[in-house]
Amino acid sequence: xxxxxxxxxxxxxxxxxxxxxxxxxxxxxxxxxxxxxxxxxxxxxxxxxxxxxxxxxxxxxxxxxxxxxxxxxxxxxxxxxxxxxxxxxxxxxxxxxxxxxxxxxxxxxxxxxxxxxxxxxxxx
Amino acid sequence: xxxxxxxxxxxxxxxxxxxxxxxxxxxxxxxxxxxxxxxxxxxxxxxxxxxxxxxxxxxxxxxxxxxxxxxxxxxxxxxxxxxxxxxxxxxxxxxxxxxxxxxxxxxxxxxxxxxxxxxxxxxxxxxxxxxxxxxxxxxxxxxxxxxxxxxxxxxxxxxxxxxxxxxxxxxxxxxxxxxxxxxxxxxxxxxxxxxxxxxxxxxxxxxxxxxxxxxxxxxxxxxxxxxxxxxxxxxxxxxxxxxxxxxxxxxxxxxxxxxxxxxxxxxxxxxxxxxxxxxxxxxxxxxxxxxxxxxxxxxxx
Numbered sequence: 001x002x003x004x005x006x007x008x009x010x011x012x013x014x015x016x017x018x019x020x021x022x023x024x025x026x027x028x029x030x031x032x033x034x035x036x037x038x039x040x041x042x043x044x045x046x047x048x049x050x051x052x053x054x055x056x057x058x059x060x061x062x063x064x065x066x067x068x069x070x071x072x073x074x075x076x077x078x079x080x081x082x083x084x085x086x087x088x089x090x091x092x093x094x095x096x097x098x099x100x101x102x103x104x105x106x107x108x109x110x111x112x113x114x115x116x117x118x119x120x121x122x123x124x
Numbered sequence: 125x126x127x128x129x130x131x132x133x134x135x136x137x138x139x140x141x142x143x144x145x146x147x148x149x150x151x152x153x154x155x156x157x158x159x160x161x162x163x164x165x166x167x168x169x170x171x172x173x174x175x176x177x178x179x180x181x182x183x184x185x186x187x188x189x190x191x192x193x194x195x196x197x198x199x200x201x202x203x204x205x206x207x208x209x210x211x212x213x214x215x216x217x218x219x220x221x222x223x224x225x226x227x228x229x230x231x232x233x234x235x236x237x238x239x240x241x242x243x244x245x246x247x248x249x250x251x252x253x254x255x256x257x258x259x260x261x262x263x264x265x266x267x268x269x270x271x272x273x274x275x276x277x278x279x280x281x282x283x284x285x286x287x288x289x290x291x292x293x294x295x296x297x298x299x300x301x302x303x304x305x306x307x308x309x310x311x312x313x314x315x316x317x318x319x320x321x322x323x324x325x326x327x328x329x330x331x332x333x334x335x336x337x338x339x340x341x342x343x344x345x346x347x348x349x350x351x352x353x354x355x356x357x358x359x360x361x362x363x364x365x366x367x368x369x370x371x372x373x374x375x376x377x378x379x380x381x382x383x384x385x386x387x388x389x390x391x392x393x394x395x396x397x398x399x400x401x402x403x404x405x406x407x408x409x410x411x412x413x414x415x416x417x418x419x420x421x422x423x424x425x
Contacts, residue, residue, distance in 0.1 A: 003202070021187050052211070059319070
């Protein structure tokens, strides 16, 4: 089994996922952290879309009246990607709302400064 | 609370509303004790700063290790685009070959997500609704989380919205917003015939509303889109979806026989409940997208 050469869509999606994860860990700015999370989401969509594709077939919409499973690509990953997009939009909106509240309270988006200010506030 | 009760009885009483709080005083005392104990390991800021390099190195190492492991997995995955892959199995054949007969939609994905897997899509619509409700909870203005400075800023924004001339944005918004909304309606109504559907069409309508709101300001938007219309459309859409799907599940499971006619595949009035469900989802998504924008910019819809 050596399919790294043919599976380059999946390979790229995995590398993209790793880049997003690194971004999530290394960035200090909270909004940039969530951009990293969105890159990870996008990598998952690319992976699912690549798993559904079949060479030389059409998009799953009736064309020329042909009802034959060997004429269209797999429609199931399209539905899964839809679910993923909705969940990622919801999670991004919720976390950005939390970030906005944090910014209103502390006046900064830097993770370290927020930690420092919250410690000072607790009086330690 | 004299007699001994089991946890389950306590829970039942709580659900029935007879017993309002389970040992509230004791719980509050315990909680304040736990805070005093200071269970968190407290590193000083100097200690954390000294270990930033270690943290950076470890995060890069973990990410690279992760990429390596996943690449070796990709190496063993079935070949890309091969028709004999295990993912392309009889489920897909069923959706493609009897999809038109059973759902009436020529767009197989729409037939799949709104007929075979309609509960999944209902869950997605609920996730979006829940997200916008959380954002309302966090960001909507009220007396308690609203300082005088923010009020001043908001008043200045409103003043600029009313008095500033932005001809390119305003004329562009006036010309483009109706076209964008019309295109979104087209995408929603043709969801069962062509690419698109409730989610994409709703996002396009939301983009049109956002363009209009950014050109003319929140005040003008509130003449036809208030918080009340927002809640009515969202909740109404979800309830209509729920009612439609409950009806079709009920009649389908009991063989009652009052099924929705499928119509001729390819016509606009066909495919049973897929068109109304697409409209419901589209309205919810459009309201949600505009709601996110309005809450993030002004803190009010």
